[in-house]
Amino acid sequence: MNELNDPVPAALPKVPRLSKSKFLSGLQCHKRLYLEIHQPFLATKPDAATQAMFEMGTAVGELARSRFAGGVLVTAGYRQTEAALAQTAALVKNLAVPAIFEAAFLHGGVLIRADVLERVPSAEGEPGGWRLIEVKSSTKVKDTHLEDLAVQSEVIQGAGLTLVSVGLMHINTSYLYREGAVDLTELFSIQDLSEAVAQRRAEVPGRLAEMTSMLLQAQAPAIEPSQHCHTPHDCAFWDHCTKDKPDRWIHYLPGAKQIVGQLIEQGVTTIDEIPAGTKLSPVQRRVKENVEWTSAKLGTMLTAVQYPVHHLDFETVMLAVPRFSATRPYQALPVQWSNHIQQVTGALSHEEFLHKDVGDPRRMLAESLLESLGEKGSICVYSAYEQSVLEQLAVAIPSLKPALQRIIARLWDLFPIIRDHYYHPAFGGSYSIKSVVRAMVPSLAYDDLAIKEGGHAASQYYRMVFVETDWVERAAIEEALLRYCERDTLAMVELRRALQGKAQKQKD
Ligand code: SF4
Incomplete structure (x- = not known):
């Protein structure tokens, strides 16, 4: 991808406030973060099915709150930062509030909203503090969830709260619903991830510094689209980043992507350049041969x-x-x-x-x-x-x-x-x-x-x-x-x- 083909922002960019989702975009690809911040108009809109997945995630998050009796929601919206921070501060001070939903914190230029922050009263010999819980509609813990919790932990602790534990609440697919009300303690599993998140948290400040310096550049970094564009999520800039690729670009070879990575390392850029003798699956061979074929059977x-x-x-x-x-x-x-x-x-x-x-x-x-x-x-x-x-x-x-x-x-x-x-x-x-x-x-x-x-x-x-x-x-x-x-x-x-x-x- 020739970066000179990318439209350049009119003025030297300013570094904006980051959110946890922007941080996660930056972990996937610095170019993705740059484009999300400075040239978001280059993104392809999510399709209806992806949009529906987002909506289902939101509905699951709202249902999960019912598991925390007496919890209070920060009602200020995502664009009402000052109001959200003020509401959160008041709820933190109010000892009668056992849990806060969508609590807002700002630290080190990163703004986060925490799905659930549960108050943990001090017990004999044990200091009190908070339990941070991220709610996901997924069915298991993924690597990206650890990163998500790491940046939230960094911001919350930086803002002055003590986290005594960090966990992920996700859907438990082994729950068998019978009838009547859904049993929320069965529907959701909560996994304590305090240790794994602590290790990631240590890396957050360095990563944020790298992202901040990258965002100050006049152009997006020159990063070639590849497998990383689909993990952990499909990047919305895929169409933009691949618009000049040939129809027979090597990345379009179907099947196991390991072979694609090896071929790229050898300098192969199109399917037609795959050297004879390369071990391919039957389908990959058909794609390379690129001719109509009918079996005698x-x-x-x-x-x-x-x-x-x-x-x-x-x-x-x-x-x-x-x-x-x-x-x-x-x-x-x-x-x-x-x-x-x-x-x-x-x-x-x-x-x-x-x-x-x-x-x-x-x-x-x-x-x-x-x-x-x-x-x-x-x-x-x-x-x-x-x-x-x-x-x-x-x-x-x-x-x-x-x-x-x-x-x-x-x-x-x-x-x-x-x-x-x-x-x-x-x-x-x-x-x-x-x-x-x-x-x-x-x-x-x-x-x-x-x-x-x-x-x-x-x-x-x-x-x-x-x-x-x-x-x-x-x-x-x-x-x-x-x-x-x-x-x-x-x-x-x-x-x-x-x-x-x-x-x-x-x-x-
Ligand atoms: S499509 Fe790939 S290379 Fe382009 S911004 Fe997204 S993740 Fe980065």
């Missing part, structure tokens, strides 16, 4: 179906806070299916189901599905996901287990057939149904739909059922969901047809 593989051929796709939601009996946090719950049925004559019909109320969707969904699939014909799916959903349904509804197992026995997965028997350069190494359809049946690419991918479908479903009150809006989401799921199964019908054409051509 494709035709035989495609004929192994029985008519009528059903084409099945599920959409699911994963709720951080379970609502239905005998479910766990983030368990995938099917809420919708689509089935295109193709007769041996070629005649095509379509059936569908979408659960639209706040109740448990599983029984109604399973019963309607069994009726639609009947007892005859193969059931074409794309990936093993549908099988795992059916298996979970069979466990959840024992009375339907035999019928659901008969359905599972009829599944016929198109994904490994394409992966192992056909390749088109336009796949770009991706065998996702979206990439494959775009290459083989462009008229069915998802561009014309209001919902274009599964994450967006899940977030829109949640909105339709649990959030949205306007019936016009609900109806619009319902229609978008139905059309999206329908497209997935119609795509399978047309992919089978297109592949049959390729197999025939090869035979001729």
Whole structure:
């Protein structure tokens, strides 16, 4: 990436106040922090699914507060810094307040808001102080959480409070919800991370000094986009940083990224420059060869179906806070299916189901599905996901287990057939149904739909059922969901047809 291509700020930058999220951005990449501060307009807006993840995180954070009886929220918003600091100071002094939510502290040019700060009274021989707790909707402790807590600890202690412990509160996926109120002590796990965070904390001042000096430069640092751009989070400047990269940039080689790192070290910049003899996976080899390829066995593989051929796709939601009996946090719950049925004559019909109320969707969904699939014909799916959903349904509804197992026995997965028997350069190494359809049946690419991918479908479903009150809006989401799921199964019908054409051509 030539840094001279980046727009340069009009005047020499001033170092602004940092927040903990900016600090974490700086740990991922100094250029990311620089752009967030000085040229944020270069970022790509988060997509709807990412936005929904943020919203779910906020909702989980609010629920977590219920575990701290008597806790008081600092109501001043994120832009009302002085008011937030003043409210926090008053609550810290008030010994009757057992916990503070969203407490604000400023130290060393860094402003933080702490999810939960719990007062720890002094006991005999033990000094009092505070327990800092960060709340995350994730299911385990990650490295970035330690960094997050380290910068918060540095600021809070720098502001004059004593932290007696530091911990992370996260979702416990082994919690099995039965009925009634959610048991918050079971839903959330709190892990004490005091020791691990103390080690990281020692590094915070040095890292902050490096970031501050970098931010005073007239231009963003010259950092090449690479694997680090996706860990721990996808960087919003990816499109900007990669805009001048060639279509066959080495980073686009699919599969294990270790080989990409090795090739970059050897000076390889495009897929076409990969030296002969490099050990590649079968998919990576196809991408390097970059030519259409049809296996001699494709035709035989495609004929192994029985008519009528059903084409099945599920959409699911994963709720951080379970609502239905005998479910766990983030368990995938099917809420919708689509089935295109193709007769041996070629005649095509379509059936569908979408659960639209706040109740448990599983029984109604399973019963309607069994009726639609009947007892005859193969059931074409794309990936093993549908099988795992059916298996979970069979466990959840024992009375339907035999019928659901008969359905599972009829599944016929198109994904490994394409992966192992056909390749088109336009796949770009991706065998996702979206990439494959775009290459083989462009008229069915998802561009014309209001919902274009599964994450967006899940977030829109949640909105339709649990959030949205306007019936016009609900109806619009319902229609978008139905059309999206329908497209997935119609795509399978047309992919089978297109592949049959390729197999025939090869035979001729
Ligand atoms: S895309 Fe990568 S190189 Fe560019 S700012 Fe983000 S993390 Fe840094």
